[in-house]
Amino acid sequence: MAEKRNIFLVGPMGAGKSTIGKHLADELHLEFFDSDQEIERRTGADISWIFDLEGEDGFREREENIIEELTDKQGIVLATGGGSVISKKIRNRLSARGIVVYLQTTIDKQVARTQRDKRRPLLQNDEPEQVLRDLAEKRNPLYEDVADYVVETDDQSARSVANQIINKIGL
Ligand SMILES: Nc1ncnc2c1ncn2[C@@H]1O[C@H](COP(=O)(O)OP(=O)(O)OP(=O)(O)O)[C@@H](O)[C@H]1O
Numbered sequence: 001m002a003e004k005r006n007i008f009l010v011g012p013m014g015a016g017k018s019t020i021g022k023h024l025a026d027e028l029h030l031e032f033f034d035s036d037q038e039i040e041r042r043t044g045a046d047i048s049w050i051f052d053l054e055g056e057d058g059f060r061e062r063e064e065n066i067i068e069e070l071t072d073k074q075g076i077v078l079a080t081g082g083g084s085v086i087s088k089k090i091r092n093r094l095s096a097r098g099i100v101v102y103l104q105t106t107i108d109k110q111v112a113r114t115q116r117d118k119r120r121p122l123l124q125n126d127e128p129e130q131v132l133r134d135l136a137e138k139r140n141p142l143y144e145d146v147a148d149y150v151v152e153t154d155d156q157s158a159r160s161v162a163n164q165i166i167n168k169i170g171l
């Protein structure tokens, strides 16, 4: 990958972007970033708090800025926020600056993987499964549109998904 030295992970909440991204960066000796964690680190506020204070629009603006900045780097693995692809600007930026891998999963797995932690404001309601279905309907075409590679994550450990990505990309 002479001209494209970054790997960007996209996909819905619970697909494993943050977890798999760390394994991938370790294996490839690349630097790891996570847009959600970077926003939290810089603001000193967790994502739910940012949603409360600034609304989703405020969060999306921060997300766009941070992804623009991080994608200026070379030699990174970036786990993006699950909703970041709704921005055309972000999709274009990801495509231009690296290899984009869409981590796919089923709604059932998403529910199982996200139900225990309270970090995701969009799922803090009585019908998280329905929310995930509605988001999938809107966003799956966007993940597909931006992806160079699609990898299914349901029946493998995070570490083996990372290895599968490495094999697929041919690194
Ligand atoms: N392939 C996998 N097999 C089993 N568990 C997994 C797998 N991938 C991720 N997990 C677990 O699922 C949970 C959610 O994963 P993670 O936080 O990496 O998702 P994410 O895609 O980054 O979500 P978000 O968009 O909300 O940041 C974590 O507890 C993680 O350990």
Ligand SMILES: O=C(O)C1=C[C@@H](O)[C@@H](O)[C@H](O)C1
Residues within 6 Å of the ligand: 012, 013, 036, 047, 080, 081, 082, 083, 084, 119, 120, 121, 122
């Ligand atoms: O799918 C989404 O819209 C989100 C996913 C998470 O990564 C966070 O960016 C936030 O909880 C919103």
Ligand SMILES: [Mg+2]
Residues within 6 Å of the ligand: 017, 018, 019, 034, 036, 079, 080, 081
């Ligand atoms: Mg994450």
